[in-house]
Amino acid sequence: MPGLARYLRFYGKKRGDRRTGSRELGTFGFGCAYALCFAVGWGLLALILVYWAIPELRVNRDFVRHICRVTDVRLDRAPSGDTYAPRLHVEFEVKGKRYSVWAPYEITDPHMADRDATRKILDRFERGREYPCWYDPRDPQRVVLSRGYTWYTWLMLLLPISLIAIGGGGLSYYVWGWGKSAERRAALAGRSQRLDFFDREPDSQPWFPNVPGAAEVTNSPGTVLAFRLPSAGNSWGLAAGLIGCLIWNAVVSVFAVMAVRNHLAGQPDWRLTLFVVPFALVGLGLVIVLVRQLLISTGVGSTIVEISQHPLYPGGAYRVFVSQAGRLKMNWLAVSLICEEEATYRQGTNTRTVQRRVYQHELFRRQDFELQPRRPLEAQCSLDIPAGAMHSFRADHNQVSWKVVVQGNVVHWPDFERVFLVHVYPSGQGSEAA
Amino acid sequence: MNDAVSISLDGHRRTYQPGEILSGEYRIERMLAVEPSAVELSVLWHTEGQGDEDLAVHHFERWSREQDEPADFRRPRRFQTCLPNSPLSYQGVIVKIRWCVRVRVFLARGKPLLAEQPFQLGSLTAASAALPVE
Numbered sequence: 414m415p416g417l418a419r420y421l422r423f424y425g426k427k428r429g430d431r432r433t434g435s436r437e438l439g440t441f442g443f444g445c446a447y448a449l450c451f452a453v454g455w456g457l458l459a460l461i462l463v464y465w466a467i468p469e470l471r472v473n474r475d476f477v478r479h480i481c482r483v484t485d486v487r488l489d490r491a492p493s494g495d496t497y498a499p500r501l502h503v504e505f506e507v508k509g510k511r512y513s514v515w516a517p518y519e520i521t522d523p524h525m526a527d528r529d530a531t532r533k534i535l536d537r538f539e540r541g542r543e544y545p546c547w548y549d550p551r552d553p554q555r556v557v558l559s560r561g562y563t564w565y566t567w568l569m570l571l572l573p574i575s576l577i578a579i580g581g582g583g584l585s586y587y588v589w590g591w592g593k594s595a596e597r598r599a600a601l602a603g604r605s606q607r608l609d610f611f612d613r614e615p616d617s618q619p620w621f622p623n624v625p626g627a628a629e630v631t632n633s634p635g636t637v638l639a640f641r642l643p644s645a646g647n648s649w650g651l652a653a654g655l656i657g658c659l660i661w662n663a664v665v666s667v668f669a670v671m672a673v674r675n676h677l678a679g680q681p682d683w684r685l686t687l688f689v690v691p692f693a694l695v696g697l698g699l700v701i702v703l704v705r706q707l708l709i710s711t712g713v714g715s716t717i718v719e720i721s722q723h724p725l726y727p728g729g730a731y732r733v734f735v736s737q738a739g740r741l742k743m744n745w746l747a748v749s750l751i752c753e754e755e756a757t758y759r760q761g762t763n764t765r766t767v768q769r770r771v772y773q774h775e776l777f778r779r780q781d782f783e784l785q786p787r788r789p790l791e792a793q794c795s796l797d798i799p800a801g802a803m804h805s806f807r808a809d810h811n812q813v814s815w816k817v818v819v820q821g822n823v824v825h826w827p828d829f830e831r832v833f834l835v836h837v838y839p840s841g842q843g844s845e846a847a
Numbered sequence: 848m849n850d851a852v853s854i855s856l857d858g859h860r861r862t863y864q865p866g867e868i869l870s871g872e873y874r875i876e877r878m879l880a881v882e883p884s885a886v887e888l889s890v891l892w893h894t895e896g897q898g899d900e901d902l903a904v905h906h907f908e909r910w911s912r913e914q915d916e917p918a919d920f921r922r923p924r925r926f927q928t929c930l931p932n933s934p935l936s937y938q939g940v941i942v943k944i945r946w947c948v949r950v951r952v953f954l955a956r957g958k959p960l961l962a963e964q965p966f967q968l969g970s971l972t973a974a975s976a977a978l979p980v981e
Contacts, residue, residue, distance in 0.1 A: 594959070597909065599902050600889065603904055603905075620931070621932045622903065622931055622932070623934045624932075756942055757898050758898050767898075769940045769941045771974040772974075801970075801971055802971070803935070803939065803971055804934070804935065806942075810899040811894045811898040811901050813939065839933050839969065
């Protein structure tokens with residue numbers, strides 16, 4: 414029997430310009446993944462509603478307040494043996510009928526790993542004394558000694574709702590595209606884009622599909638030249654990094670505290686410790702990266718870049734004004750015009766982005782100087798877009814971007830780089846140089 | 848690709864500028880064993896290179912047996928469109944933009960037939976040749 418020349422590949426791989434694997438199989442795989450996501454979301458939602466949310470709602474709305482006598486207490490150990498829940502034996506009478514049951518403390522009956530905390534709940538109850546309880550009028554055997562709403566029950570609902578939204582959205586798109594060619598799908602998607610464009614004010618601006626709008630750069634006037642260029646999203650990245658770092662370390666610290674407590678109590682849990690250590694190291698790495706970024710952002714003063722005209726056109730010549738503030742001794746500061754291609758692709762379950770610089774020209778450089786507060790470095794230089802150059806281009810997975818990049822090498826400080834996007838439009842559409 | 852479908856551009860042009868009219872005709876060259884159930888003509892651009900493919904259709908015509916009048920695709924059918932301002936054809940290093948006229952013939956049974964006629968929008972030079980890294 415002849416052997417297989419190669420195995421069936423279930424996922425695509427990029428080999429330069431070539432993609433292996435089947436597009437149809439990939440689409441089918443995504444459809445299945447969305448369907449699974451949708452189904453799991455509904456399953457989880459049902460589970461949370463049945464076991465947590467609805468019982469909690471009922472105990473707060475429908476259960477009847479009553480008085481019971483606690484006759485015994487015990488710790489209920491889960492079958493796995495690692496978690497505990499309080500159990501109270503109570504006696505009470507409803508409509509002349511006497512009930513004697515082992516009741517959970519709360520309706521959701523959470524089992525906790527902390528045995529002492531569970532014991533403390535039981536210690537609040539004395540055998541033979543009377544306490545308020547709440548019983549189910551449909552079945553008085555169902556009784557609890559505490560009620561209220563728990564935040565985690567409602568927070569848990571976010572997970573299935575997200576899964577249903579992602580799965581449902583993906584599945585709808587999959588069903589909508591079923592049996593349609595790629596061109597027909599793209600034509601339908603493009604039609605709504607064109608309708609959006611024609612809904613705009615008739616300001617005689619020609620439409621450049623897939624070229625970023627100039628307004629995102631020209632909405633801030635300059636003080637020396639016509640427009641002040643916005644910095645390419647460093648502060649948002651820093652804020653996102655800060656939030657991510659805080660969330661990561663907060664979650665890790667919960668497990669770390671549990672592990673340390675076990676060690677201090679003389680009952681080390683080495684499985685938990687080994688589990689926590691790599692996550693803690695990642696958390697530490699995040700803190701170091703964040704501190705470095707904060708030092709660069711706050712230690713180096715603000716960078717201002719202004720331009721004489723926007724959008725830019727191939728073959729055009731423009732002026733650029735650069736201002737660098739701060740209190741630093743610098744080895745050098747350079748301003749460059751850069752054009753980069755960026756391509757995003759999926760490889761298995763990962764999404765990767767590659768960048769390739771296709772043009773770089775230094776516009777300005779100064780070496781060995783000192784920045785003083787209130788005396789920023791200010792300079793003007795010319796910026797030429799080469800004739801025949803590619804215009805700015807932005808699509809879902811591919812883009813071509815033009816940037817003015819300010820790089821600095823500071824004495825005894827991390828290097829910094831600040832990026833300012835400019836948009837180059839195709840020539841021949843009012844492309845007079847400044 | 849399939850030689851059963853042919854596309855030709857008027858004047859056998861290969862390069863167009865934004866705003867120019869692109870026109871031509873297409874036809875099914877030989878008798879097919881199965882009648883087409885639908886035929887789609889698109890003037891489109893798509894990317895090639897390292898990234899996943901982006902594709903956008905500038906002009907789209909669809910004929911389907913269920914919804915339209917009967918048509919004989921062995922006789923040439925004309926198309927015409929005014930080309931957009933962008934994106935221009937581009938031969939980058941990891942991003943390439945290709946324009947083409949594409950005809951897809953759906954058959955009642957089997958895989959659709961596909962034919963393409965590439966053309967260039969604008970006259971940019973290749974990134975690696977025209978824009979050396981200094």
